[in-house]
Amino acid sequence: MGPDTTIAAAGRLSARWRAWPWLVATLCLVPVLAAPVLPLIDFYAHAFRYAILAGAGSDPWLAENYRVAWSLLPNLGLDAIGAALFRVLPPLAAARVVALIAIAAPFAGVLVLARCLHRRVGTLPVALAGILAHSFILGWGFANFLLGLGLALAALGLWIAGRDAPGRQLAVAIPAGIVVFLTHGFVFALWGALLAAVEVALALEPGRRGLRTLPRRALRLLAVAAVPTALFLASATSGGEGGVTGTVGNLAAHLRDGSLGARLLDEAWTRADAGLRVAESGWPLGDRLFGAALWALLAVGLGTGRLRLDRRLRLAAWAAAALVVLVPPGLFGVGHLAERMPLVLLALLAAGLAPARRAAGARALVQAVSVLLPLHLLMVTLVWARSGDSYRDFMAAAEGLPAGSLAAPAFGPESQSRDSQKACKPLSFLLGLDRGLAVPTFADPTQQPLEIVGPLAAAMADYDRRAAAASGLSGTAQVAALVASGFDAVVLCQPPDAVAGAVAGARIIGSGRGWTLYLATPG
Known part of the structure; x- marks a missing residue:
C-alpha cells in the first residue's frame, strides 16, 4: 500500500468519525418527529407556561387566570427560550422544538466533555450519549434540568481543558456558572460538586504537590460560585418551601407515625428503579431489562480493565454514585432529585470511559454497547408513535x-x-x-x-x-x-x-x- 493510498484511507476513516456523532444525533431526534404528542408526563405543563409567558396577556381568558411574574429565579433557562419560541411558532410546533433542545443538550454536553478529556470523540461516548438522550428524566418532562445538565457537562469539559491557562479558565467558568445557575439551580450545585471532585483528583496526581494546592484550588472555585450564590440568596427560591428543613421535617413526620421504615424501603425501590430505567422508552419491563444489560456491560468493562475511566473523572463518578443513595428526594421545591442522579452518573461515564489499549475484548465490549443504541431508539420510536x-x-x-x-x-x-x-x-x-x-x-x-x-x-x-x-x-x-x-x-x-x-x-x-x-x- 503506497503513501497516497494510506492517506486516502485515513481521510475516509476521519470523515466517518466526524459523521458518526451527527448521524446518532439525528436518529435521537427522530422519535420527536414520529409522534404527534410526546408521552412526557409534565412536559406540556411547562410548555403551556411558556405559551402564557409568550402571550403576556394577549388572551383575555388566560390573562384573567395567570399573572406573569418574571423575577430572579434559578430555573429560567427554558422559560426564556420557550417564551421566545412560542412568540414565533404555533404552540405545538414550539413545544416540539423545546423537546428537541431537551434531548440534544445532554447528548452535546457529553460529547464536549469527552472531546476535552480525550481530544477526540470515539464510538463509545457517542453511543452512550445517544442512549441517555432519551432518559427516565426526559420521561418526566424535566426539560430545564436536561438543558442545564448539558450546559454543565460542557462547562466541566472546558474547565478541564483550561487547566494550563488559569486566567482563561476562570474567564470561561464564571459566566458559565451564571448561565448554568439561571438555567437550573440544582444542576449548578451538582456542577460545583463535580468541579470540586475534579480539582481534588488533579491535586492528588503525582507531581502536583499533593494536598498543598487544595486551598488555592478552593479559592478559585469560590470565585466561580460567588455570583450565583449571591443571586440565589437574593431570589425568592431561597426562602421558598421544600428546602433542607422541609426534608428533615418529612423524615420526622414519618418517624412519629411509624412509617419511616416503609418510606425508606419505598425510596430505595424508587432509586433502584430509576437507575435501571435511566434510559427510558416508555416500555417499563423492556427498559428495566435494557438498563440491566447496559449497567452490566459497563461494570464488566470497568471490572476487567477493558474500559478505563479518565482519572480526572473518577472521584466525580464516585460522588455521583454516592448521591444516587444520599441525596434527599427534594430540595427548595425541586423534586425527584434522586431519580436524576443515575443520569448524571451515566453522563460522566459516557464522557470519561474509553477502551483500554491492547486489552483483549475491549473492542467487542464497545461494539456490544453500540448495538444497544439502535435497539433503544427503536423502542422509543415505536412507543412514542403509538401515542x-x-x-x-x-x-x-x-x-x-x-x-x-x-x-x-x-x-x-x-x-x-x-x-x-x-x-x-x-x-x-x-x-x-x-x-x-x-x-x-x-x-x-x-x-x-x-x-x-x-x-x-x-x-x-x-x-x-x-x-x-x-x-x-x-x-x-x-x-x-x-x-x-x-x-x-x-x-x-x-x-x-x-x-x-x-x-x-x-x-x-x-x-x-x-x-x-x-x-x-x-x-
Whole structure:
C-alpha cells in the first residue's frame, strides 16, 4: 500500500468519525418527529407556561387566570427560550422544538466533555450519549434540568481543558456558572460538586504537590460560585418551601407515625428503579431489562480493565454514585432529585470511559454497547408513535369544549403511578396549550415566573378544601369534586380497559384508550 493510498484511507476513516456523532444525533431526534404528542408526563405543563409567558396577556381568558411574574429565579433557562419560541411558532410546533433542545443538550454536553478529556470523540461516548438522550428524566418532562445538565457537562469539559491557562479558565467558568445557575439551580450545585471532585483528583496526581494546592484550588472555585450564590440568596427560591428543613421535617413526620421504615424501603425501590430505567422508552419491563444489560456491560468493562475511566473523572463518578443513595428526594421545591442522579452518573461515564489499549475484548465490549443504541431508539420510536391515535381522538373530542373554560385532570385509583400517567396526564395540559383553556400548571412564583389567579385559583382552592375533607379522592369521586369546585371540563385518566362511570353534574363528551373527557352540565 503506497503513501497516497494510506492517506486516502485515513481521510475516509476521519470523515466517518466526524459523521458518526451527527448521524446518532439525528436518529435521537427522530422519535420527536414520529409522534404527534410526546408521552412526557409534565412536559406540556411547562410548555403551556411558556405559551402564557409568550402571550403576556394577549388572551383575555388566560390573562384573567395567570399573572406573569418574571423575577430572579434559578430555573429560567427554558422559560426564556420557550417564551421566545412560542412568540414565533404555533404552540405545538414550539413545544416540539423545546423537546428537541431537551434531548440534544445532554447528548452535546457529553460529547464536549469527552472531546476535552480525550481530544477526540470515539464510538463509545457517542453511543452512550445517544442512549441517555432519551432518559427516565426526559420521561418526566424535566426539560430545564436536561438543558442545564448539558450546559454543565460542557462547562466541566472546558474547565478541564483550561487547566494550563488559569486566567482563561476562570474567564470561561464564571459566566458559565451564571448561565448554568439561571438555567437550573440544582444542576449548578451538582456542577460545583463535580468541579470540586475534579480539582481534588488533579491535586492528588503525582507531581502536583499533593494536598498543598487544595486551598488555592478552593479559592478559585469560590470565585466561580460567588455570583450565583449571591443571586440565589437574593431570589425568592431561597426562602421558598421544600428546602433542607422541609426534608428533615418529612423524615420526622414519618418517624412519629411509624412509617419511616416503609418510606425508606419505598425510596430505595424508587432509586433502584430509576437507575435501571435511566434510559427510558416508555416500555417499563423492556427498559428495566435494557438498563440491566447496559449497567452490566459497563461494570464488566470497568471490572476487567477493558474500559478505563479518565482519572480526572473518577472521584466525580464516585460522588455521583454516592448521591444516587444520599441525596434527599427534594430540595427548595425541586423534586425527584434522586431519580436524576443515575443520569448524571451515566453522563460522566459516557464522557470519561474509553477502551483500554491492547486489552483483549475491549473492542467487542464497545461494539456490544453500540448495538444497544439502535435497539433503544427503536423502542422509543415505536412507543412514542403509538401515542398518536389517542391524542387525535382526544383533541377531536375536545373541540366540543366551550372557550373560557376551566379544566383539570383526575386519576383513577389504578392510574396514579408514574407509568400510568405518561399516556394520559399530558392531555389536560394540551387543553391549555392547544385549546386555550385554563388548567392548573406549574406556576409557583418561588420556582417559575408565573402565578395562578382569578377563577382558576378559586376553583383550585375550593377543590383543595374538598380533598382535605375527603382524603384519597380518585376516579369519578374526584371528577365530581372538581366539577363541584367550578371546573368545567375534567380529563379522567384510567386503565385502558376501564369503563367510565357516570358523574352527577357532568356528561361524557368523549373517551378513548385510558381517558374519558367530562363536561359540566348547567344547573
